Every structure is written in structure tokens, then in C-alpha cells.
Amino acid sequence: MAVSAASRKEHTDEGLDAREAPRLLGAPRLRGRRPAHRQTEVPDQSVPGDEAPSAEHSRPSRHRGRRRRREPKKCTVAELLDAWLDHIEHVGRSTSTLYGYRRLVRQLPEGFLGQPLAKVTPKVLDDLYRLLSKKTSRKPATVLRYHSVLRAAFAQAVRWGWLDRNPVARATPPRVEQVETVPPVVADVLRVLDAAAASRNPENAVVFRLVAATGCRRGEVCGLKWSAVDIDGTVPRVMIRRGVLDIQRQRIVRDTKNHGVRWVGLDPETAELLRRHRDRSFELGEVAGAPGTADDFVFPRSPGSDEPLPPNRIGQAWRRPCRQLGVEARLHDLRHLQASLLLDAGEAITTVSARLGHRDTSTTLKIYSHLMPGADQRAAGIVGEAFARPPAGDSPDASQRSSMPPGLRSPPDGWTLGCVER
Numbered sequence: 225m226a227v228s229a230a231s232r233k234e235h236t237d238e239g240l241d242a243r244e245a246p247r248l249l250g251a252p253r254l255r256g257r258r259p260a261h262r263q264t265e266v267p268d269q270s271v272p273g274d275e276a277p278s279a280e281h282s283r284p285s286r287h288r289g290r291r292r293r294r295e296p297k298k299c300t301v302a303e304l305l306d307a308w309l310d311h312i313e314h315v316g317r318s319t320s321t322l323y324g325y326r327r328l329v330r331q332l333p334e335g336f337l338g339q340p341l342a343k344v345t346p347k348v349l350d351d352l353y354r355l356l357s358k359k360t361s362r363k364p365a366t367v368l369r370y371h372s373v374l375r376a377a378f379a380q381a382v383r384w385g386w387l388d389r390n391p392v393a394r395a396t397p398p399r400v401e402q403v404e405t406v407p408p409v410v411a412d413v414l415r416v417l418d419a420a421a422a423s424r425n426p427e428n429a430v431v432f433r434l435v436a437a438t439g440c441r442r443g444e445v446c447g448l449k450w451s452a453v454d455i456d457g458t459v460p461r462v463m464i465r466r467g468v469l470d471i472q473r474q475r476i477v478r479d480t481k482n483h484g485v486r487w488v489g490l491d492p493e494t495a496e497l498l499r500r501h502r503d504r505s506f507e508l509g510e511v512a513g514a515p516g517t518a519d520d521f522v523f524p525r526s527p528g529s530d531e532p533l534p535p536n537r538i539g540q541a542w543r544r545p546c547r548q549l550g551v552e553a554r555l556h557d558l559r560h561l562q563a564s565l566l567l568d569a570g571e572a573i574t575t576v577s578a579r580l581g582h583r584d585t586s587t588t589l590k591i592y593s594h595l596m597p598g599a600d601q602r603a604a605g606i607v608g609e610a611f612a613r614p615p616a617g618d619s620p621d622a623s624q625r626s627s628m629p630p631g632l633r634s635p636p637d638g639w640t641l642g643c644v645e646r
Contacts, residue, residue: 234577349395364398371397408553443467460495
């Protein structure tokens with residue numbers, strides 16, 4: 225892929241190394257001298273017996289006449305990425321993760337993919353990140369994803385013995401500013417639910433209510449079956465064990481994002497909505513000639529269908545009433561609203577993490593630590609009560625002093641603080 229002089233000047237003006245930018249884009253480097261010709265091996269034309277064969281040529285070789293494989297250290301970045309993607313697919317990485325990684329790899333510049341592993345230095349990687357940021361106008365968060373993929377692939381090359389050190393670990397990725405999550409207002413969510421219930425597809429209101437009441441992902445709601453719904457017992461709940469994902473026009477029903485199974489409790493109103501939806505779905509199934517069973521999806525693609533509802537259709541159904549009502553909120557924001565309500569009410573972080581399906585509590589704290597204004601006010605009240613002074617003229621009695629923190633207790637009456645004379 226040829227690079228024009230204007231393009232090279234543009235990269236130089238943007239701060240890129242004039243020698244590295246053309247190479248990352250795939251253009252050959254101009255050294256100002258004629259390339260050296262490669263020496264080719266000529267088969268020996270001498271007559272056998274004229275001179276004694278050397279020890280090297282006298283050894284039998286199984287690879288004689290075959291094309292020798294390239295040494296690992298001489299492989300290119302593209303060959304490493306292909307081997308790494310095959311490896312993580314073999315060890316069981318999820319389909320969605322592999323799809324995202326392959327998509328990022330295909331978008332890397334051809335010049336960088338053709339680089340030998342031994343020539344990839346932290347400076348080359350920094351130039352790559354700068355090229356992706358300025359030339360292709362990618363956001364810092366996207367460039368950081370490229371950095372994460374390359375770091376994992378080169379780390380695997382070190383484990384395989386292809387490299388001695390990981391150059392990506394010493395590169396400098398762009399800094400990403402943490403954006404605080406702002407959940408929607410409960411009143412706006414109720415307005416959207418009412419509008420969906422009065423529309424041509426009232427079952428959309430049940431989907432939205434279930435997402436808001438459980439904090440599930442939209443793919444998890446689409447993959448929910450009646451066998452995993454317990455709404456007739458004393459404690460209504462649903463079991464989240466699978467999700468639906470659309471990749472390259474293919475609908476895949478797989479495990480959850482973290483490959484775990486969790487039970488999520490339901491409030492009485494949500495459980496009653498699910499009972500009505502079940503009765504209505506089974507009636508429509510009988511009309512369509514497909515009586516409902518426990519193995520049916522709670523939200524099928526059509527009445528009597530054995531296919532789940534596409535996740536994208538739920539998102540489109542949510543955006544429609546939001547535009548009509550002027551509500552700026554995504555469907556995924558209902559998940560943030562669930563976490564905000566629970567954390568503000570003082571629920572344990574372990575409970576919130578379990579309901580949301582996070583792998584550990586650190587993920588929950590990283591995303592939702594700022595959504596606890598009620599807990600912060602309670603903490604301020606506890607500290608303020610500890611530092612509160614009694615009214616003028618009153619002294620705390622022994623019982624009040626014992627309830628104070630040790631560092632704030634005053635000495636009892638009659639005690640004096642003495643000093644040692646020197």
C-alpha cells in the first residue's frame with residue numbers, strides 16, 4: 225500500500241516519527257541505497273567421489289527437499305496474532321470475545337502487522353497508538369483496547385519462548401478519563417413503562433419491567449425460559465443461566481457473560497406481570513398450534529416460536545417511547561438504576577454484585593462507587609455525632625464517656641496530667 229508524500233508530511237506534522245509512520249502504514253522504507261540481492265543456494269553439481277563429503281552433508285535429513293518452517297523469533301506480528309487467536313479459542317474463550325478481538329486485529333495497519341517480532345519496540349508501539357488516535361480519530365478507550373489485545377498476545381509469545389521480553393508492557397497507552405455513570409430518574413422509567421403497556425406490543429412493558437427489577441442484561445432476558453422462572457412459590461425468583469448474542473447475523477444462545485448461574489429475586493408486582501404474560505403467551509401458542517411448555521422462551525420471537533427474541537429488537541422497542549416522551553436513557557441504564565437504588569439504600573456490595581452477575585465485588589465498586597450519596601450522608605452523620613460537643617456547662621457522665629471513641633474520651637474528674645521534671 226503506497227503512501228503519498230502529503231500523507232507522510234501529515235504524520236510528521238502530527239508528531240509521528242518520520243521514519244516510523246510510513247512503515248506502520250505499510251510503505252517501504254527508503255534508505256537511499258540499492259537493496260542487497262539475496263543469495264540463493266545452488267545445488268552441488270560435482271560428481272560423487274571427487275571429494276570427500278563433509279560431516280554436515282553426510283547426515284541424513286528428514287527435511288531435505290521440504291520448505292523449512294520459520295523460526296519463532298522471525299515471525300511477524302500478524303503470524304503471532306493468528307497463533308494467539310487460535311490458542312485462546314482452543315482454551316475456551318467465548319464467541320463474543322473472539323469476535324471482538326478478531327475485529328480489532330483486522331483494523332490494525334498492514335505495515336505494523338508485517339513487522340518482525342524482534343523489531344517491535346515500545347517506540348514502535350507508541351507511534352502506533354499515536355497513529356490510531358490522530359490519523360483514524362479513534363478515542364482513547366478504543367486505542368486502549370488495541371493495547372490490551374497486543375499486550376495479551378505478546379505475553380503469550382514470551383510464554384512460548386518466542387520473545388524474551390514483552391515490549392507492549394513498556395509502551396505508553398493513552399490515558400482514559402473515567403466517566404461517571406448517571407442512572408435515569410425513576411419517574412421517567414415509569415412513564416416509559418406506561419407508554420409501552422399502552423402500545424401495540426404490551427409485552428414490551430413486561431420486558432422493561434423485568435430488566436429494571438432484576439438488573440439483568442438484555443441478552444440474559446432474551447435467553448430466559450419458563451423452566452428457570454419460579455413465580456408460583458412463596459419466594460418468586462428467576463434463574464439467569466444463559467444469554468442470547470447476535471454475531472454476524474447469527475443468533476447464538478450461550479452461557480452468561482461470566483459463565484455463571486445466579487438466582488435473582490422478584491418483587492410481587494413483577495411476579496404478577498410475569499404470570500399474566502405466561503397465561504397470555506400459552507393462549508396464543510395454542511391458537512398458533514404450538515401449546516406452551518416449560519422449555520419455551522419467556523419472550524419468543526413470535527407466538528409459538530422456538531427462537532428467542534433478538535436483543536436488538538428490545539433496544540429498538542425501548543428507544544421508541546423514549547423519543548416520544550423526551551427521555552434520554554438507554555435500556556442498559558436500567559441496570560445502572562438497579563445498582564443505584566440498592567447501594568443508596570445501604571445494601572451490601574456483595575448482594576448488589578450477585579444480582580448484577582459481576583465476577584467479583586471489585587467490578588461493582590469500580591463502576592458504581594459514586595452512586596452512594598445516602599451511604600455517604602450516613603457516614604457523615606456518624607462522624608459528626610462522634611465529634612459533637614455537649615452544651616456549655618454540661619459535662620458528659622461516665623456512661624456517655626464510655627460510648628465515645630477512645631481517642632475522644634476526656635479524663636474523669638479528679639484526674640490530672642502530670643509531667644516529669646528534668
